[in-house]
Amino acid sequence: MIEIRFHGRGGQGAVTSAELMAQTAIGSGKYAQAFPSFGPERRGAPVTAFLRISETPIRIREKVYSPNVVVVLDPSVMNVTKVDAGLKDDGLLIINSARSAEDLRKQYGFKQKIATIDALHIALEVLKVPITNTVMMGSLAKVCGVATPADVREPLLTRFGPGLAPRNQQAFERAYENTNMEG
Amino acid sequence: MSVTDSTKPVGIEVSLAIAEAVKLAEAEVIAAYPITPQTHIVEHLSDLVADGELNAEYVPVESEHSAMSACMGSSAAGARTFTATSSQGLMLMSEIVFIAPLLRLPIVMAVANRAISGPINIWNDHSDIMAVRDCGWIQMFVENGQEATDMTIISFRIAEDKNVMMPFILNLDGFTLSHFIEPITFPPQNLVKKYLPAYETSHKMDLNKPISIGLLGAPDVYTEARKATDDALVASKPHIVKALDEFEKMFGRKYNLVEKYRTEDAETIIVTMGSISETAMTAIDEMREAGEKVGLVRIRLWRPFPVEEFREAIRGCKNLAVVDRHIIMGFPEGPVATEIRALMYHEENRPKITNFVLGLGGRDVPRDHFKYIADRAKAEGRQGHYEIVGVFE
Numbered sequence: 014m015i016e017i018r019f020h021g022r023g024g025q026g027a028v029t030s031a032e033l034m035a036q037t038a039i040g041s042g043k044y045a046q047a048f049p050s051f052g053p054e055r056r057g058a059p060v061t062a063f064l065r066i067s068e069t070p071i072r073i074r075e076k077v078y079s080p081n082v083v084v085v086l087d088p089s090v091m092n093v094t095k096v097d098a099g100l101k102d103d104g105l106l107i108i109n110s111a112r113s114a115e116d117l118r119k120q121y122g123f124k125q126k127i128a129t130i131d132a133l134h135i136a137l138e139v140l141k142v143p144i145t146n147t148v149m150m151g152s153l154a155k156v157c158g159v160a161t162p163a164d165v166r167e168p169l170l171t172r173f174g175p176g177l178a179p180r181n182q183q184a185f186e187r188a189y190e191n192t193n194m195e196g
Numbered sequence: 197m198s199v200t201d202s203t204k205p206v207g208i209e210v211s212l213a214i215a216e217a218v219k220l221a222e223a224e225v226i227a228a229y230p231i232t233p234q235t236h237i238v239e240h241l242s243d244l245v246a247d248g249e250l251n252a253e254y255v256p257v258e259s260e261h262s263a264m265s266a267c268m269g270s271s272a273a274g275a276r277t278f279t280a281t282s283s284q285g286l287m288l289m290s291e292i293v294f295i296a297p298l299l300r301l302p303i304v305m306a307v308a309n310r311a312i313s314g315p316i317n318i319w320n321d322h323s324d325i326m327a328v329r330d331c332g333w334i335q336m337f338v339e340n341g342q343e344a345t346d347m348t349i350i351s352f353r354i355a356e357d358k359n360v361m362m363p364f365i366l367n368l369d370g371f372t373l374s375h376f377i378e379p380i381t382f383p384p385q386n387l388v389k390k391y392l393p394a395y396e397t398s399h400k401m402d403l404n405k406p407i408s409i410g411l412l413g414a415p416d417v418y419t420e421a422r423k424a425t426d427d428a429l430v431a432s433k434p435h436i437v438k439a440l441d442e443f444e445k446m447f448g449r450k451y452n453l454v455e456k457y458r459t460e461d462a463e464t465i466i467v468t469m470g471s472i473s474e475t476a477m478t479a480i481d482e483m484r485e486a487g488e489k490v491g492l493v494r495i496r497l498w499r500p501f502p503v504e505e506f507r508e509a510i511r512g513c514k515n516l517a518v519v520d521r522h523i524i525m526g527f528p529e530g531p532v533a534t535e536i537r538a539l540m541y542h543e544e545n546r547p548k549i550t551n552f553v554l555g556l557g558g559r560d561v562p563r564d565h566f567k568y569i570a571d572r573a574k575a576e577g578r579q580g581h582y583e584i585v586g587v588f589e
Contacts, residue, residue, distance in 0.1 A: 032209075032377050039207035039379045047207075047377040051233070051319060051558065072474040074372050075562040168207075 014067035015157065016077045019149075020096045021086030024056040026146025029172070030084070031062035034150055036168040037160045038066045046071050059090050066159055084153055085109055086132070086145045097123050107152050107192070109133060109145050114195040128156045130192045139184040147181040151188030162186050198249060205379035210341040210368065211236035213380045214280075214306055217348035219250040220388045223304075224275040224395075227255035227266035231285040232318045233370035234308035238280050260289035264303075268292065271301040271363075272409060274400035276352060279303065282370055283310035283324045290328050296363040297332030298425050299409050300399065302355035303363040305333075306348070308370040309470070309521075311557040319558020320370040322470070322521035326531050332425050334360075334432055335499040337367045337469040339455075341378045344368050346449055349383060353392045354439045360432045361399065367498070371558065373471040383447050391446050430500045453502035454509045455494040458484060462491030464515040464573050465547075469495045469532065472519070472561045479566035490570045495532070503539060516540075516547040517573035520582065521555050528581045548576050554585040561586070 017034075021027030028049040035047035043066055050061040063077040079099045085091060085108040097106060104125045108117060109132035117127060132148040140147075147169065154160040165185055170178040199206055200216050208216075214237050218226070226245070228238035244250040253270070257263045263279050271277040281289060286307060296303055311317040312324050325335065334354065338344045347366055355364040368374055383391075401407065413421045437453065444450045457477050459465055468476050473494040483490045493509045495502075510516060520530025529537065533551035540546040550573045555561040565585050572583065 032207075035377045036207035039205055042204075044379060045207060045377075048371075048375055051371040051375060071378075073478045073563070074376070074471055074475050076560050078562065 014065055014069075014071065015082065015159065016080045017064040017066070017082045017084060017153070017157075018077045018080040019062040019064070019084045019086065020090045020094055021060050021062075021145070022090060023058050023060050024144070025060075025086045026144050027060045027086050028062045030086070030146040030150050030153075031064040033146075033165070033168050033172060034064055034153065034160065035066070036171075037164050040168060041160070041164050043068060044071050050076070059094050080104060082107065082153065082157055084149050086149050091121055097121075097125065100125055105156065107149065107156060109149060114193070126195050128152060128192050128194045130188050132188065135184055135187045135191075139187060140180055147184045148188045151185035152192040154185070155189045155192050156194055162189055200382040200385065202382065203384070205381050207377055208341075208380055209236060209375060209377050210344055210380075211308070211374045212240045213341055213345045213382075214348050214368070215240035215244060216382065217345045218278050219244050220383060220385055221349050221352045221392055222276065222394070223250070223252050223278040223352075225253045225255065225267070225270035225277045226279065227257050227263045227270065227277070228279045228281070229257055229260050229263050229285060231260070231282045233310055233320075233374050234280045234282040234285070234306065236374065237306055237308070241278075260285040261292060264289040264292035264296070267303045267305075268296055268299065268301055271296075271303045272299065272401045274395070274397050274402075276356070276395040277301075277303045278305070280306040280308065282308045283312050283318075286324045286328060287312060290331070293328055293333070294331045295410065297429065298421060300361040300428065301363055302352075302361055302395075304348070304351045304355055304366065305363065306366045306368060308374040309367055310370040317557040318370075320372050321556045321558070322367075323523075323556075325365070325367050326522040329499075329531060332362075332429055333499065334362050334364045334429065334436070334497075335367060336365070336497055337495065338373070339471055339473050339494065339496075341373070341376060341380045342449070343451065344373065345380050345382065346443065346447065346451070349388055349392060350439055350443050350451075352395075354432070354436050356395050356397075357435050357439065359435045360428075362429060362432055367470065369471040387446055391443065433497075433500050433502065436497060451496065452505070453497040454505040455496060456509050457492040457494070459491035459493060459509065459513070461489055462513055463489040464517060464570050465491045465493050465510050465513040466566060466569055466573075467493050467495065467510075467516060467518045467532065467536065469498065469519075470521070472555060475561060475563055476566045479563040482563065483567060483570060488570065501535065506536070506539070507543070510547065513547050515573040515576070516549045517569045518549060518551050519569070520551060520553050523553055523556070523582070530582055533582065548573070548579075550576065550578065551582040552585050553582045559586055
């Protein structure tokens with residue numbers, strides 16, 4: 014089982030990312046579970062969402078305390094939240110940032126491997142809005158091997174409809190091809 | 197194509213899956229008022245009705261008190277009726293909730309369990325349902341999304357059974373179950389139609405055959421009416437078992453009144469209700485690997501309480517660790533522990549019973565809680581008073 018925690022701000026789609034990845038995994042015959050850190054929805058406030066993907070049925074409903082992977086949709090969250098809390102030693106951070114992994118490590122003291130993607134740039138270029146969810150899904154899918162562009166096609170279509178799905182698919186694929194993995 | 201047409205598991209939020217199950221059950225009237233965390237259920241139902249996927253009357257009432265009143269009216273007119281609520285909504289409708297069983301109206305209500313105020317809290321525990329514990333409805337607690345979906349369909353079948361004719365509350369944990377996306381296999385519509393035929397009753401308000409229901413029960417009949425309602429509730433148990441057995445035959449998923457998990461040779465048994473049971477099972481797997489003789493008993497049917505099935509499930513254990521998600525103010529133990537202790541009092545060989553209160557107002561319930569509970573119960577923990585687990589010192 015792989016446990017993933019998403020950090021973002023209300024409105025950026027952290028919850029949607031977790032949900033869509035769960036739906037993608039379930040659609041491809043795996044077991045998965047996604048849920049938000051429940052609370053009154055506030056646009057702009059730090060938001061956490063959780064995702065578990067497994068080859069066997071998942072029988073646990075606690076929050077994710079020791080994730081294998083942390084996905085950061087908004088780099089400013091790192092200034093107010095310890096995003097690597099509980100992250101496994103052999104875990105991985107996937108961060109939306111134009112900066113280098115080395116640079117981020119120096120500032121925040123991360124000990125685990127880091128993957129970076131300039132998701133804001135891709136989102137603005139492809140989606141024309143600063144919503145980084147489908148971009149970050151592309152990075153996560155690539156570096157963790159949990160989904161391919163073909164796997165997400167149907168879930169994206171169901172969620173965004175024929176008008177917006179192609180652009181989200183493109184955003185996913187851009188990240189899938191362009192994530193910088195450390196080491 | 198509708199999501200319920202899929203023969204494969206679908207990743208869907210549990211609230212929406214319940215609404216889809218209400219659609220499969222072909223409910224005819226839905227009267228509801230939105231309240232967190234139940235809102236997504238009735239929101240989705242209003243979509244299904246508006247989109248023509250469900251041919252039902254959706255009554256957007258102005259309060260929960262009106263919701264239950266409208267449900268009673270439609271059920272009394274012979275319509276298959278559904279509503280859903282939570283917490284303060286259940287409090288507001290409670291005046292009407294207690295009347296439905298006496299009138300033998302087979303309404304189905306999902307309660308996305310949420311703490312009651314104060315302080316104001318929108319998160320999960322069982323204080324809402326415990327406040328109306330004695331309302332006379334059949335009450336079940338479900339564990340996961342698949343069960344919530346299946347049980348929505350089963351609940352109509354049980355409630356409308358001519359031998360039952362009682363309203364049914366389906367308890368599901370707010371947020372920690374209602375807002376989870378998980379894989380759910382929808383029972384096929386053609387089989388649901390067979391399992392749950394259209395609701396027909398002669399016990400209804402009919403302009404051509406006028407009757408009166410809900411009349412004054414003066415001292416000369418009140419006691420008899422209350423006793424008759426209790427008798428009807430208790431007598432529903434074998435019919436509940438039958439409905440569950442037939443569901444298994446048609447759909448392959450087995451549901452018991454009380455579930456046992458690794459209780460063979462267990463010295464300590466943890467007793468739970470609702471979705472924390474899954475986390476408890478994982479904790480028990482880990483404890484078993486460490487050589488601990490620990491098991492789990494989950495109460496699915498809460499009313500009528502499955503007395504014999506529960507006694508059988510815990511037979512032979514030394515320590516019983518009963519989990520409550522509610523505090524009875526001014527009493528030393530929670531409702532589940534109080535009832536179990538009362539049931540066990542007459543047993544010659546009864547286990548030591550310890551009571552743990554946890555997961556109030558959305559406080560997370562991690563695996564460690566169950567390990568702590570098992571250890572404390574084994575050491576015969578605190579006797580005669582509940583112990584709170586997972587509080588800030």
